[in-house]
Amino acid sequence: MKRTLHLLACAALVTPCLAADARGLKPRPSPADYPAGTSLRDGTVLGAAILAAGEVRNAFATDLNRGWLVVELAIYPPKAGRAAIAGSDFVLFVRSRGETFMIRPQEASTVARILQRETKARSDSDVNLYPTVDVGYDSGPSIYGGRGGGWRTGAGVGVGIGKGSGPPPPASTAKDLETMQTELEEKGLPAGPAAAPAAGHLYFPVMDRKLSMKTASFELEYDGPAGKERFRLEKPANR
Amino acid sequence: MHRSLRSAFLLGCILIAAAPAQTGSDRGKTGEPSADLKPVRHPRVRLGGISLGAGYTHYGGSYWGYPYYSRYAYWPGFWTPGYWGYDPWWWYPAIHPGYFSGFAYAPYMGEVKLRAPEKAEVFLDGAYAGVSGKLKSMWLEPGAYNLELRSPAGSFQKRIYVLSGKTLSIKPEFSEQQP
Structure with missing residues (x-):
């Protein structure tokens, strides 16, 4: 034993x-x-x-x-x-x-x-681009009497530099570092x-x-x- | 008394043996890092998302000299995520399919895509996770895992390394099961 x-x-x-x-x-x-x-x-x-x-x-x-x-x-x-x-x-x-x-x-x-x-x-x-597109229809009283209206369209782009509030870029966290090192x-x-x-x-x-x-x-x-x-x-x- | 001491010693030995053997820091000494190892920085341009709007404005005339809008409808609304633009890097778990399944998408996680027969059993670190038909896409925390698939055709084993924001695609090649 x-x-x-x-x-x-x-x-x-x-x-x-x-x-x-x-x-x-x-x-x-x-x-x-x-x-x-x-x-x-x-x-x-x-x-x-x-x-x-x-x-x-x-x-x-x-x-x-x-x-x-x-x-x-x-x-x-x-x-x-x-x-x-x-x-x-x-x-x-x-x-x-x-x-x-x-x-x-x-x-x-x-x-x-x-x-x-x-x-x-x-x-x-990083440069982040945020394009925007807008389509609408407006109507209202016309200065010539009656009602008038028309379509409107718009487009724009927002530019952001640097990381935003979202998740971090791929493979950049402390756990990623640990995993890469292990691999x-x-x-x-x-x-x-x-x-x-x-x-x-x-x-x-x-x-x-x-x-x-x-x-x-x-x-x-x-x-x-x-x-x-x-x-x-x-x-x-x-x- | 002697017997209990002996049992405690044996238990201690087993616990030491079960602990990870070596972290690897003492192996593969490959020289000191030199000071000129600087990362290469290339700024990149990425599409952060797109916002689409559509609306109808009904102008009702003026009220005490100020214009007012009798009705206003606009979609996406202020409280919907689309109002701020759809952002693929922005976490919105409720819209992701399979959020409550346990392998759902979350930020800081990596994806494992399995291209295996529908009925293969999937094991992660030795624990049964489900059948591959329901685990075609798994989101896991960054780390190293032992993936195993078992099917009538045979078994497949692989050590996988999951990194956040990255996708690992696995097409298993089953080997004959040992009797």
Whole structure:
């Protein structure tokens, strides 16, 4: 009886630790399923893909198509080994208009905060148009005797700048911030050593006005305990 | 006494285990936010609504030198929402269908549109919510939910993230149920 209780207690304590690993994405069957990838010194294989705008729209409720580049990254650890890779080990190099931009991925909380702040700020400068149309008929005594009348029509437009008294703009409340953060964390690259293949997203800010996504080329660099490797990322057609 | 202490310890362990394991703040460290991350601001123009009016004025002449209107009818009236212009961003719950159904529209909520067979059972966070035929459009508070649909064709599970003012359209692909 005592042993059973001890086993139960241990199981109860271990369960949350196991549940903590259920993050990130399901990796594709092999690294070859990713359009880009590389092998590291310790035998770890990386696979990566830039998500197209449509894929981002389908995969996320959070609007990441405005100023963010999402990279799906998969880690395939060596046989009988572990891969200790974190998102902070990666840097994205973007070449655009003769310049090279070095961009680090941002944490889910940062991304969510920026997106929420952006939406709120945008609503402060919104221009709201309220067109009005009026049709009526007036009748009354005529100065020439008898009654007279006629139709009247009118049109106008009201202009309001800033947010009104209505509900806030989409995805701008504190709860939205929390939800966006949860989503981005849950779909982000899991941290910690991985004995089995793992995958997740990295979120890179591409808000610089000098950066033209149409003409840009991308390279992802890994610089961490397993060495230093840089590989080219294929740009999706509609990015 | 010993037994009650042991039971209390066990209960404590179970409660700790049931608590959320990890908030995620300690995972995926992806560098410090840089100072140049400023939001891009583009003012946008939107149609706030339209007001339509129609009326009839009967001018009855003057009364002690002042004109007066013997009858005046105008619709929409002052107390109707249309008088101030129909505003899609203005909450007026009474006019929304299904307001009392529990998944009705409200501001600060997001919409989940289900395109599923009529008789599929819908579960939200494990709790039965109804059949999909009656839940084609659900308004939920912003948050992450576990959506599950069960039908004779199979079951469908998805973690959904609802944001206020946004619509999430879901077309489930049912997988064979495990025995």
